[in-house]
Amino acid sequence: MATPFSPDRLVSILRAEGVKVVEYGSWRTHNRNHKGPFGPINGVMIHHTVSSGTDSSVSLCYDGYAELPGPLCHGVIAKDGTVYLISSGRTNHAGGGDEHVLDAVIAEQSLPATHEHEGSGGAVDGNMHFYGFECVNLGNGADPWPDAQLDAIERAAAAICRAYGWSSASVIGHKDWSDWKSDPRGFSMTTMRERIARRLGTDPGRPVPQPTYEPFPGVDFFRSYPQSPIVTAMGRRLVAEGCSAYREGPDPQWTGADVQSYAKWQRKIGYSGGAADGWPGRKSWDALKVPRS
Structure with missing residues (x-):
């Protein structure tokens, strides 16, 4: 108490x-x-x-x-x-x-x-x-x-x-x-x-090393169709992994092209069916290793 x-x-x-x-x-x-x-x-x-x-x-x-x-x-x-x-x-x-x-x-x-x-x-x-x-x-x-x-x-x-x-x-x-x-x-x-x-785990006031990669921003973040540099960074990683469904971009606005591209990534790492729906989850996001924006 x-x-x-x-x-x-x-x-x-x-x-x-x-x-x-x-x-x-x-x-x-x-x-x-x-x-x-x-x-x-x-x-x-x-x-x-x-x-x-x-x-x-x-x-x-x-x-x-x-x-x-x-x-x-x-x-x-x-x-x-x-x-x-x-x-x-x-x-x-x-x-x-x-x-x-x-x-x-x-x-x-x-x-x-x-x-x-x-x-x-x-x-x-x-x-x-x-x-x-x-x-x-x-x-x-x-x-x-x-x-x-x-x-x-x-x-x-x-x-x-x-x-x-x-x-x-x-x-x-x-x-x-x-x-x-x-x-x-x-x-x-x-x-x-x-x-x-x-x-x-550190002393008060001491800077904490930030992760190299962008932490998973949460399901709600993507479902709100955000405009964010995180979306651009994600898209560039998808392109680098050969999972692009983009005609233009990627850019900061989350669109259907991001969903399609991410679904390709999910299938690439072994997801199928409803698990490869194009909406990021923590495990697939961490595997993508999106650089911090």
Whole structure:
């Protein structure tokens, strides 16, 4: 059972992990503690804001709106990697979720599928149990996630896990918690947990060697028909492997030509039938060895 950090302690552990921190407004006393307890703390939850622009996103998360009063998280992670602290107490970020997910987080085990959401009879109050970080992103699967922002997510979550003695299994996405949520969308939480696990094996603040190849960005990334340099890099590898179905390109926009080309790659490495449908999975992606973009 973990008690919440004091404001000073929260700032300290984030900066020790190499996070660029901005203390925003009256964040030390800005909270929803009058609506219920904050703690025991069991994990860290990652969200996207469904907004653009740093100033407006931070302001929105600080103040909230009529239907959902602020603060809406503990920290807002901007695209440049800056973390704006807006609360150190209870916030309106997690809402109701699945008790079985909470049990798995506490036990630091693999997550079950969630079947609960805000307002359902079995929902658990996530605002009590999780630190929450809102990341500036439109959440449409096409808005990019810059390396600096992903690095800050990794560092912020690792800082809290390190301070409590947790593993990366204590970090979840909102979509892992509540079955009607899709955030964060555009990167893989599985890959993010792998990054956090690597960082937790190092000293705070020390750079972590990045993999030579592009980590699998997740099934949702491709299903959103993204426009991304990752798609170009993938296409070039498919061409190099003799698996091209391109008439032009490859280019950053995911299209049917990418699906057809990737299906050729899947068949080349032994997949058949429905397993060679042209949609990347982790094993076939790792085998392709797409260079980091």
